[in-house]
Amino acid sequence: MNGSEGVGRRSFLRRAVAAGVGGAAAGAVGLRVAESAAEPERTAADQSPAVPFHGTHQAGILTPPQRHAAFTAFDVTARDRGELAELLGVLTERLRFLTAGGSPLPAGVGEPPSDSGMLGPVVPADRLTGTVAVGASLFDDRYGLAALRPRRLRTMDVFPDDAPEDAWCHGDLLLQLCAENPDTVLHALRDIARHTRGLMQVRWRIDGFVSPPRPGGSPRNLLGFKDGTGNPDTADSGLMDRLLWVGRGAGEPDWATGGSYQVVRLIRMLVEFWDRVSVNEQERMIGRARDTGAPLDGSAEFDPPRYTQDPKGDVIPLDSHMRLANPRTPADAASRLLRRGYNYDRGLLPNGDLDVGLVFCCFQQDLDRQFATVQKRLAGEPMTDYIKPYGGGYFFALPGVRGPADRLGGALLA
Amino acid sequence: MRPASRTSRRVLLPVAITAALAAAAAAALLPYSSAAPSAAAAADGLPHTVVEVSPGACGHGWDRPHAGRQVFDLRNTSSDAAEVYLTDASSGALLGEVEGLAPGVQRPLQVVLGRGSYVFRCLPEDADAVTGPTVRITAGPATGGPAVLPVTEHDLIPPTLEYQKWVGQGLGRLVGKADALRDAVDRGDLAAARTAWLDAHLAYSRLGAAYGAFGDLGDAVDGLADGRPGGVKDQDFTGFHRIEYGLWHHEAADRLRAPARRLADDVRKLRDRWADARMEPADLGVRAHEITEDTVTFELTGHSDYGSGSSLATARAQLDGTAEVLDRLRPLLEPRDPELPGIDRWLARTRDDLDALRHDGTWPAPGDLQVEQRERVDADFGGLVERLAGVAAVCDVRRTS
Ligand code: HEM
Numbered sequence: 001m002n003g004s005e006g007v008g009r010r011s012f013l014r015r016a017v018a019a020g021v022g023g024a025a026a027g028a029v030g031l032r033v034a035e036s037a038a039e040p041e042r043t044a045a046d047q048s049p050a051v052p053f054h055g056t057h058q059a060g061i062l063t064p065p066q067r068h069a070a071f072t073a074f075d076v077t078a079r080d081r082g083e084l085a086e087l088l089g090v091l092t093e094r095l096r097f098l099t100a101g102g103s104p105l106p107a108g109v110g111e112p113p114s115d116s117g118m119l120g121p122v123v124p125a126d127r128l129t130g131t132v133a134v135g136a137s138l139f140d141d142r143y144g145l146a147a148l149r150p151r152r153l154r155t156m157d158v159f160p161d162d163a164p165e166d167a168w169c170h171g172d173l174l175l176q177l178c179a180e181n182p183d184t185v186l187h188a189l190r191d192i193a194r195h196t197r198g199l200m201q202v203r204w205r206i207d208g209f210v211s212p213p214r215p216g217g218s219p220r221n222l223l224g225f226k227d228g229t230g231n232p233d234t235a236d237s238g239l240m241d242r243l244l245w246v247g248r249g250a251g252e253p254d255w256a257t258g259g260s261y262q263v264v265r266l267i268r269m270l271v272e273f274w275d276r277v278s279v280n281e282q283e284r285m286i287g288r289a290r291d292t293g294a295p296l297d298g299s300a301e302f303d304p305p306r307y308t309q310d311p312k313g314d315v316i317p318l319d320s321h322m323r324l325a326n327p328r329t330p331a332d333a334a335s336r337l338l339r340r341g342y343n344y345d346r347g348l349l350p351n352g353d354l355d356v357g358l359v360f361c362c363f364q365q366d367l368d369r370q371f372a373t374v375q376k377r378l379a380g381e382p383m384t385d386y387i388k389p390y391g392g393g394y395f396f397a398l399p400g401v402r403g404p405a406d407r408l409g410g411a412l413l414a
Numbered sequence: 415m416r417p418a419s420r421t422s423r424r425v426l427l428p429v430a431i432t433a434a435l436a437a438a439a440a441a442a443l444l445p446y447s448s449a450a451p452s453a454a455a456a457a458d459g460l461p462h463t464v465v466e467v468s469p470g471a472c473g474h475g476w477d478r479p480h481a482g483r484q485v486f487d488l489r490n491t492s493s494d495a496a497e498v499y500l501t502d503a504s505s506g507a508l509l510g511e512v513e514g515l516a517p518g519v520q521r522p523l524q525v526v527l528g529r530g531s532y533v534f535r536c537l538p539e540d541a542d543a544v545t546g547p548t549v550r551i552t553a554g555p556a557t558g559g560p561a562v563l564p565v566t567e568h569d570l571i572p573p574t575l576e577y578q579k580w581v582g583q584g585l586g587r588l589v590g591k592a593d594a595l596r597d598a599v600d601r602g603d604l605a606a607a608r609t610a611w612l613d614a615h616l617a618y619s620r621l622g623a624a625y626g627a628f629g630d631l632g633d634a635v636d637g638l639a640d641g642r643p644g645g646v647k648d649q650d651f652t653g654f655h656r657i658e659y660g661l662w663h664h665e666a667a668d669r670l671r672a673p674a675r676r677l678a679d680d681v682r683k684l685r686d687r688w689a690d691a692r693m694e695p696a697d698l699g700v701r702a703h704e705i706t707e708d709t710v711t712f713e714l715t716g717h718s719d720y721g722s723g724s725s726l727a728t729a730r731a732q733l734d735g736t737a738e739v740l741d742r743l744r745p746l747l748e749p750r751d752p753e754l755p756g757i758d759r760w761l762a763r764t765r766d767d768l769d770a771l772r773h774d775g776t777w778p779a780p781g782d783l784q785v786e787q788r789e790r791v792d793a794d795f796g797g798l799v800e801r802l803a804g805v806a807a808v809c810d811v812r813r814t815s
Contacts, residue, residue: 075789077790077794103458105483107560110562110751111804122458197793198800201789203789
């Protein structure tokens, strides 16, 4: 067999892939030409374009949310720093290909096929993004990274309303995969797991979806309310620099520049209970109208709430979720964060109720100044009776991969 | 019960096509088979070349050779199904193959070619191989890839015989161990029976009885209760796991006497039958891969644990079984599988990590491992099994004539 180069070979060589070959799948031709011509051709227009993989920041953070996602936390089983570097290299290579799409290179006769075939012979990009974040446990004594831990990164706090389940918490590494179709997400996860099997193991995984706008505006969560309205404007790069990205000279290790703290919270929703509550009460818990998403003192979704004119909370209760989360005083501006959550549906609870909820996910520059501050303000809010946080973790989304020669965590392991 | 043997990976397509039909199909093809690289770009964006597969025109149509990634559309214009190999003419290494290409059918073969000389070989069912013209590529990248020297049945016979002998010796020793288990149960000494059970079961597991390698007798000896209407209480549930269930669920000795005797008898039969049987050479490479697939599916999940909690001990014995197969195949793999050092490394790593979990001669059940321990074992076997998959592919039997 030609082309041997030790450990990395599987990922980089025999299972290497060439990106950029677009277009439809080649069907069997010849005698079957009529048959294959009858099949609708998948043209470029049907395929969602690729989200660029390279950049200062990773994709999947400012990227407008794709319809489907899988959040998978892994524990790294790499033996040493060299294997950790190998792992991050393989992750980079796989994501570079999967997010661009294209047709996988032939594996030859000495290997099983290089691709699962789930998406047909030409892998569509489908706006796939793969965002890699690291947990505090990666900075223990295994890889000699203790001194490089982002300053705020730690095991996820337990807040007063939490009921953490160990099997659903934490992890050395979080992979957030998002794409427009669930098969694209699963294909990517399957591919990455295959290429990294010896070096990391899945700790927990949850899939989620974003609903289409109903009927317009922000998509709704499973409580029936529009979710995401109050998010900061991701097109405002100055604002993103202040709220999202770790910058130089902020007390964080240099390698972390361009990264962002990522918090994931798995929050079960007791939707049966919620559905037995009057819409008025629901709206007073959230602070917004259910149908329109408008603040209770406004008429359209994006009308700003005017808390100064309602100091006692007669219209928008002081303990409503929205008002607690962001009281909108100048002093609170620095605690704003970017939410990028997904609804989930995992079947049933032991009592027969639906096991559904929110994969709450947010990005921020400073875990304490932003997420933890907001979460503390929310402690004991009326909505807590209807939700139960039980999983997730604190992670740090690595800086972006700057080009073909760079890789995830390049600066961390430099 | 473990799945039936993946006996042959080379079963030809079950094409029932009459000679007349086939001839008609072949005739219908002729007008199109003046093959040349198709002018229009194919839907996959790759250059395509239509190549003929037939005794008289094997490899014809490849008139404008070029390096790089490309697709050959192999068109069987004969009236018999055929295999097609694309080989590197100087080394004999195989770049691609299509099996069971039915008459009148065209199928794509995607390869990457570098500079060098290449040749198509057409191997019709029940007829001699035909070698096509040698094609030279003089420009472009030096290497294409991946290519592997084919393994023939002839290559596999000596290691298979050796392996068969080794298994035969193991079965011989197993007879004594199964007898010891039977005797302990007969005496009503259940503590001794549990020890004898483990000893015998590990000896059996070491023989790598993956994927129904021992047929019906293998199921009788080591089958699971899966698929039995009565589950573990099913009358027909017999063998190691039936006895395991009883020994670790407070069953009285007299209820285990019949299964223990039956096991001792079945093991004897297995030994005798094995001595007369001939192991398929094509199975050896598959075995090297699938013993570990079995470990992952049945042992690491605890699925095959009927109470003894010995899954990791079994896994460890199966690892030894894989090492035995690999050692027999080593001379064939060394020039062919660049992954071999990686396989050895992952075998050792898996073995060391399992051994580190053993205390006072026993392993904890997978479910009792701490998360980190469990992840490490899963990762080890995962890394190993991914690498072993190539062994089966490399050792797939290829025809020479
Ligand atoms: C299942 C749990 C949750 C539900 C159902 C929920 C629902 C909502 C809804 C309906 C809104 C109003 C629309 C919008 O601005 O997006 C909102 C706003 C918000 N939520 Fe949540 N939320 C949940 C958990 C959280 C958590 C854990 C945090 C952070 C610790 C959080 C922080 C915020 C923030 C910052 C806003 C925007 C407030 C504003 O700027 O006006 N939410 N949430």
